[in-house]
Amino acid sequence: EVQLVESGGGLVQPGGSLRLSCAASGFTFSSYWMSWVRQAPGKGLEWVANIKQDGSDKYYVDSVKGRFTISRDNAKNSLYLQMNSLRAEDTAVYYCARYWNWFDPWGQGTLVTVSS
């Protein structure tokens, strides 16, 4: 069974940093692009970042460019999102998702709250 389990969320002050992790199992992690998608409280879905199988290509939504970094460790079957210079508008549940032209499946998400 394919499983994605996020961790690392929490409360952080504006301007602070946080690193999210996503542990993958049940599939050959190194064969897939991976993604982060977020959802602000009570709002819709917003794609955040994608990373190629070997980590050589990365793409970001404009609102996080220069502040967030997506990475992966194929030996550990893990995906990461380093989030710096956090803002109140980054408050959201962050989901990792396997990407094979579509986002499928998704993890259960981890909540990031940016507040003083």
Place this chain on the structure above:
Amino acid sequence: EIVLTQSPATLSLSPGERATLSCRASQSVSSYLAWYQQKPGQAPRLLIFDASNRATGIPARFSGSGSGTDFTLTISSLEPEDFAVYYCQQRSNWPPYTFGQGTKLEIK
């Protein structure tokens, strides 16, 4: 950036009824459109990809149609577990991938 507009925002129907949800793109996305279902407190789940293909394990009462700028998700006969929020998403012109704002399907 391609904008996806879903309608209606809320749809109130009874179990057993037919549901028709719409997604309109600001420019052609060919058939590069998907539908996701999200229940309260849960992650989204892929229902339909490439406009009309059901994802693994999705019941046959769910169907997708359309191409270009106009797409439809149809649920032929609503089951109690189908009441949720539905999102469309395009991958024709990325980055960024974009989602519609969602349609809430509620019990009447």
